[in-house]
Amino acid sequence: MIIGICGKSGSGKSTLSREICNKCLDSIYVDIDKIGHKVLFINDVRDELVKCFGEDIVNDNIVDRKKLGESVFNSRLNMKKLSDITWKYMEKEIDNIISRNKDKVIVLDWILLPITKYFTMCDMKILLCIPYQVRKERAMLRDNISSEDFDLRESASIDFKLDDFDYVIQDNEIDVRRLLKLL
Numbered sequence: 001m002i003i004g005i006c007g008k009s010g011s012g013k014s015t016l017s018r019e020i021c022n023k024c025l026d027s028i029y030v031d032i033d034k035i036g037h038k039v040l041f042i043n044d045v046r047d048e049l050v051k052c053f054g055e056d057i058v059n060d061n062i063v064d065r066k067k068l069g070e071s072v073f074n075s076r077l078n079m080k081k082l083s084d085i086t087w088k089y090m091e092k093e094i095d096n097i098i099s100r101n102k103d104k105v106i107v108l109d110w111i112l113l114p115i116t117k118y119f120t121m122c123d124m125k126i127l128l129c130i131p132y133q134v135r136k137e138r139a140m141l142r143d144n145i146s147s148e149d150f151d152l153r154e155s156a157s158i159d160f161k162l163d164d165f166d167y168v169i170q171d172n173e174i175d176v177r178r179l180l181k182l183l
Helices: 013-023 032-039 043-053 065-072 076-100 117-121 132-143 147-155 173-182
Strands: 002-007 027-031 105-109 124-128 167-169
Touching (some): 002 013, 002 117, 013 027, 013 105, 013 124, 027 032, 027 076, 043 065, 076 105, 132 147
Parallel strands (some): 002 124, 124 167
């Protein structure tokens, strides 16, 4: 079974994913953001990013995610360029994880999941539709970012179609408990 968890920054995707994995003993949690961070260490990826965004995004021959974020979070076009460069490497890693874990419950956590082939592969699709102010406070605390940085991140985010999801959770612990009972 593949469970897809989506929501904007600070919505609680990672927390819910871990709760599901704690309930389903034979499961694996895949934080696709972490895969995106990992591919930044691939030399070809770094070189392509430098060509696209300039030398300023690199410190000591390593992509500085904060500097890269400053370039991509304020522009959907730059976000697309980043995705175009990194996606083929990320996709290969995700495919490997899925093929190695066919006998497990796989929980995929990513804001951009609905615009990938993995969304259609999900047996269960969950959206965390949490109020903006709650998410903002969580993300600022978690990521040690300013209000302006969060707003920049938010402006590069995607919008979700509620009808595409099996479950939509709107900051309600009762909804989460009911969902966990189903698993």
